[in-house]
Amino acid sequence: MATVELKNIRKTYISEEIIKGVSLTIEDGEFVVFVGPSGCGKSTLLRMIAGLEDITDGDLLIDGRRVNDVGPADRGLAMVFQSYALYPHMNVYQNMEFALKLAKMPEAERRGKIEAVAKTLQLEPYLKHKPGQLSGGQRQRVAIGRAIVRNPKVFLFDEPLSNLDAALRGQMRVELATLHRRLEATTIYVTHDQIEAMTMADKIVVLQKGIIEQVGSPLELYHHPRNLFVARFIGAPPMNLLQAHVIAADEQGTRVKLVTGQSVTVAVEPRADLVGTSVTLGIRPEHVRLGTSDVNPGQGVVLLAEHLGALTHLHVRISDGHDIIIQTEGGDALTADAPVAFSFPPEHCHLFDQNGVAMPRKARRSLAA
Amino acid sequence: MAVKRSRGASIAIGSLGWIIALWIFFPLFWMFLTGFKSEVDAIATPPHLFFRPTLVSYAEVFERANYWHFALNTVLISVGATFVAILLSIPAAYAMAFLPGKRTKGTLLWMLSTRMLPPVGVLVPIYLIARDTHLLDTVVGLAIVDMLTNLPITVWMLYTFFREVPLPILEAGRMDGANRWQEITVVLLPLAVPGIASTALLSMILCWNEAFWSLNLTSSQAAPLTAFIASFSSPEGLFFGKLSAASTLAVAPILIFGWFSQKQLVRGLTFGAVK
Numbered sequence: 001m002a003t004v005e006l007k008n009i010r011k012t013y014i015s016e017e018i019i020k021g022v023s024l025t026i027e028d029g030e031f032v033v034f035v036g037p038s039g040c041g042k043s044t045l046l047r048m049i050a051g052l053e054d055i056t057d058g059d060l061l062i063d064g065r066r067v068n069d070v071g072p073a074d075r076g077l078a079m080v081f082q083s084y085a086l087y088p089h090m091n092v093y094q095n096m097e098f099a100l101k102l103a104k105m106p107e108a109e110r111r112g113k114i115e116a117v118a119k120t121l122q123l124e125p126y127l128k129h130k131p132g133q134l135s136g137g138q139r140q141r142v143a144i145g146r147a148i149v150r151n152p153k154v155f156l157f158d159e160p161l162s163n164l165d166a167a168l169r170g171q172m173r174v175e176l177a178t179l180h181r182r183l184e185a186t187t188i189y190v191t192h193d194q195i196e197a198m199t200m201a202d203k204i205v206v207l208q209k210g211i212i213e214q215v216g217s218p219l220e221l222y223h224h225p226r227n228l229f230v231a232r233f234i235g236a237p238p239m240n241l242l243q244a245h246v247i248a249a250d251e252q253g254t255r256v257k258l259v260t261g262q263s264v265t266v267a268v269e270p271r272a273d274l275v276g277t278s279v280t281l282g283i284r285p286e287h288v289r290l291g292t293s294d295v296n297p298g299q300g301v302v303l304l305a306e307h308l309g310a311l312t313h314l315h316v317r318i319s320d321g322h323d324i325i326i327q328t329e330g331g332d333a334l335t336a337d338a339p340v341a342f343s344f345p346p347e348h349c350h351l352f353d354q355n356g357v358a359m360p361r362k363a364r365r366s367l368a369a
Numbered sequence: 370m371a372v373k374r375s376r377g378a379s380i381a382i383g384s385l386g387w388i389i390a391l392w393i394f395f396p397l398f399w400m401f402l403t404g405f406k407s408e409v410d411a412i413a414t415p416p417h418l419f420f421r422p423t424l425v426s427y428a429e430v431f432e433r434a435n436y437w438h439f440a441l442n443t444v445l446i447s448v449g450a451t452f453v454a455i456l457l458s459i460p461a462a463y464a465m466a467f468l469p470g471k472r473t474k475g476t477l478l479w480m481l482s483t484r485m486l487p488p489v490g491v492l493v494p495i496y497l498i499a500r501d502t503h504l505l506d507t508v509v510g511l512a513i514v515d516m517l518t519n520l521p522i523t524v525w526m527l528y529t530f531f532r533e534v535p536l537p538i539l540e541a542g543r544m545d546g547a548n549r550w551q552e553i554t555v556v557l558l559p560l561a562v563p564g565i566a567s568t569a570l571l572s573m574i575l576c577w578n579e580a581f582w583s584l585n586l587t588s589s590q591a592a593p594l595t596a597f598i599a600s601f602s603s604p605e606g607l608f609f610g611k612l613s614a615a616s617t618l619a620v621a622p623i624l625i626f627g628w629f630s631q632k633q634l635v636r637g638l639t640f641g642a643v644k
Contacts, residue, residue, distance in 0.1 A: 052540050073546035085537035089559040098555075099545035150545075 002063045002076070002153035002186050003028050004049065009058035011044055011210075018044050020210040021058070026188065026203075031180050034190045035197040036207035036233070043158055045207070046190045050079050050156050062153065073102075078147035079156040082163065084139045086131040092118075092142050093127040099150045117145045137168045144179070157189040161196065173199060194234055198222070206230050228356035231282050237313055239350070240288065240324040244281045246274045253362065254351060256281060260319045262296040266349045268359040279359075280352040285313065285327035287348035292341045300324075302338045316340055397620070403613035411609040426614035430601070433611075436618055439597035443619075445508050446593055447576035450516035451569050454523045457516075458568070462527035463553055467539065477528065480521040488518070488581050499586055508591045511583060515576045522575070523568050530564025531557065566633050577623045594619035 004026040011019035019041045026032050034042040047053040049060060051072030059066050067075050078099075086095050093114060100110045118124045121141045131139055140160060147155055160176075161169045177200050180187055191197055197204050198218045206213040206221065206229070214226040218234075225231035231239045244256035247263065249270035256279060257263045264281065300318040307330065314326040314334060326342060334340065351359045374382070403411050405422040430436065465473050495514065496505075504510025534557060542556040558565070580595040587596055601608065601615045627634065 050544060052543065072540075072543045077544065079541070079544045081537040081541060083535060083537050085535065085541040087538060087541070087556060098542075098547075102546040102551065146541075146545075 003061075004154055004186060004188070005059075005061040005064075006045075006049075007059040007061070009045070009048065009060060010056045011041070011048060011053065012056045018210050019048070019056075022207075022210075022212055023058075024205060024212065024215065026186060029184045029186055031177075031187045031189065031200060031202045032205060033197040033201035033203070034188065034205050034207055035192065035194055036213075038192060039209075040207040041210040042190045042192075042207050046079075046156055046158055046188060049154075049188060050077055051075050076153040077156055078150045078152035078154075079158065080140075080143045080147050080160045082159040084131070084143040084163075086139060086142055086146070088131055091128050091130050092123060092134070092145075095131070095142055096146050096149045099146070103150075113149050113151075114145075117149050121145045121148075136164050137172065140164065140172060144176075148179075148183070153186065155185050155187040157187065159191055160189075161191070162193070176200065194236065198234070204234075206233060224358070224361070225282075225350065226358050228280060228282075228352050228358075231350065231352070231358070235284060237285050237325045237327070239282045239284050241352075242281045242283075242322065242324070243278060244351075245278045246276060249275055253346075254279075254359065256351065258296075258298075259322055260298050262298050262344065264296045264344055264346050264349055266346055266351050266359075267362045268351050269362060271359070274353065277354060279354065280356070281344075282350040282352060283324075283344050283348055285325040287345060288324065288326040289343045289345055290326060290328055290332075290340060291343075293343035295343055295346065297341060297343050300340050300342065302334055302336055302340055305332075305335050314340070316342070318342075397624075400613045400616050403609055404617045406610050406613075408608055408610045411613070412607075426610035427618075430611055430614045430618065434597060434600060434615075436597065439592055439594045439619075440622070442508055442587075442591055443577060443593035443595075446512045446515060446591075447573050449508070449512040450519065450576045451572040453512070454516045454519050454572050455527075455565060455569055457520065458523040458527045459553070459558070459565075461524045462531050463557065465524070465528050466531035466534075467536065477525065480524060484518075484521050492585060495582075496585065504586075506587045506590045506592075511586055511591055511593070514582045514586060515579055518579075518582070519572045519575055523572050526568040526571065527561070527564065530561050530568070533564075534560050563633065566630075570627075570630055570634050574623055574627065 006022050006024040009019055009022045010017065022045060034045060036042050044053060048055050051067070051070065055068050060068050062075060062077075087098065090098065096114045096117065097110055100113065105113075114127075115124075118127055121144065123138070123141055123145055126134060126138060126142075131142065134142065140163075143160070157176075161172050164172060173196060180200070189196075189200065201218055203215060204218055204221050205215050208229055214221060214230045216224070221230055221234045225234060225239075228241065231241070242258055242260075244258045244264075246254055247257050248255040249272050251270065253265050253267040254270055254274070255263060255265045258281060266281070298318055300316040302314050303317050303323065304315040306313040306315070310330045312328045312330055312332045312334070314328060314332075315323055316326055317323050326340075328334075353359055404426055405424070406417070406420050407423055407425060410417050410420045411426075465477060499505045499510050499514070502510075504513065538560070539552055539556055542552045547556060578595065579593075580599070583593050583595045584599055587593070592600075598612070598615050598619050601612045
């Protein structure tokens with residue numbers, strides 16, 4: 001198993017810089033997820049690690065060895081492609097055998113390895129089938145099997161679940177996470193789906209326009225987004241963001257006034273220079289408190305109530321042109337047009353300055369909370 | 370791609386298809402019939418639809434010329450030219466499909482544009498080159514010229530077929546440790562077999578029917594079937610019976626070959642049009 005280190009990696013296509021200096025250390029056995037909107041460069045970054053794209057500038061180290069100029073096969077990596085990329089003219093057995101054959105592994109050893117992997121992935125009945133005869137989930141498993149038999153130092157996954165339907169995706173997510181726990185292999189996983197990122201990652205790397213916005217554990221990113229982009233991107237439904245302006249900054253924190261007229265004191269490091277400037281207040285839907293309150297009470301009207309069963313998402317208009325989402329218990333009987341009272345518990349509020357950068361909290365919340 | 374059409378439209382389109390097919394097929398059919406007519410029947414106006422079939426023309430054709438000599442030359446030239454053209458086109462098309470550069474599109478267009486040049490425009494230089502390299506009237510010489518004239522088409526066709534092969538499959542091969550040679554031979558070519566087959570088929574047909582270079586660069590030793598037909602057209606006026614018999618003999622093999630491989634050919638020529 002292996003560590004992967006990216007040192008100021010850059011990629012330029014023709015004259016456009018796609019990856020603008022990415023530095024990152026991936027520890028041995030870690031499950032790292034690259035996440036971001038399409039076009040953020042996450043797939044390009046993965047392909048550069050794989051050796052399928054040249055690295056314009058910077059160093060890529062695997063186990064401390066610089067591999068910029070090493071061919072894809074010699075980097076000791078295995079990749080699972082979004083389209084699975086199985087060899088259509090070979091059966092399942094031959095698909096898994098291909099790399100081993102090229103590596104000149106003896107026949108008996110190949111057979112042993114493939115049979116073992118086929119067993120763990122429940123592919124035994126299909127070894128003689130061609131990929132065209134398999135379902136999406138089975139093809140996915142063959143693609144994973146093809147990677148596992150090679151016993152690679154690092155597994156690379158390029159949006160492997162995006163071609164599957166929702167139910168299968170959930171199931172494969174669990175399988176992949178379980179597999180990772182069993183193999184303890186360093187894994188780099190690219191997705192645009194933040195749920196996949198949150199559920200599987202040890203460490204999430206949020207990318208936007210070729211730069212890293214934030215690196216951290218899923219809960220770290222959830223509770224302490226470093227900027228507005230991460231705050232918006234992580235979490236579903238997304239964090240409520242409201243315009244506010246700073247009216248005071250003292251040792252209790254920063255006091256802001258919202259467009260609704262509510263004022264909230266958020267426990268972030270006070271900065272006197274921000275008084276009078278506009279900032280953004282963020283609060284997650286599950287943290288908005290319903291009901292009357294003494295602290296910054298607000299009033300609104302329910303536009304839409306989405307009853308998900310266990311939970312309910314209330315879309316609430318709090319003033320002209322400003323809507324928020326409030327997540328409540330599933331039993332909540334509120335329906336459209338009902339008036340609601342709510343409040344923003346200050347301990348759950350985030351503040352972002354004019355540049356969208358999160359203002360540091362005075363005390364960090366325990367991530368387990 | 371199922372398009373719903375009304376019954377009337379279906380009939381109209383079907384009829385149009387038949388009319389065009391018959392229009393194209395009729396000359397061949399007429400040639401076939403004329404081959405079995407006596408020379409008198411063959412030149413009769415109005416043409417005799419009912420006549421006593423005879424094999425006289427065929428007998429005379431076989432008597433006067435060594436059909437098998439010409440046929441063998443045609444087979445050697447067509448197969449040879451096609452084989453070499455495919456062999457050269459595969460790496461060229463691979464490079465253009467998977468490692469395109471700034472000038473790939475331009476190169477492709479330029480290659481195709483050479484097909485727009487009337488062959489007679491380069492007759493003199495090619496003739497002189499063939500003469501000086503002692504390739505006049507040789508199977509090898511004509512095969513080289515046929516191969517070169519078909520190369521733009523075979524490269525283009527293979528290029529479009531290769532473009533249909535999903536790149537990730539080749540990349541998976543690279544990740545699995547395939548070098549360039551293995552990537553092409555073990556991963557790409559097996560996937561492109563239908564495309565390669567129809568490209569080869571088309572090249573065969575083009576070589577088989579090629580007349581201009583055959584007539585100008587060969588005389589007796591390496592003369593293919595097109596020269597064989599031509600030899601019946603001029604020397605003693607027009608003997609339609611013999612000419613038709615010779616033509617039928619010349620086109621029959623490729624026609625039968627084409628008939629058996631039509632599935633492959635149609636699939637090849639419409640490949641990529643429908644996913």
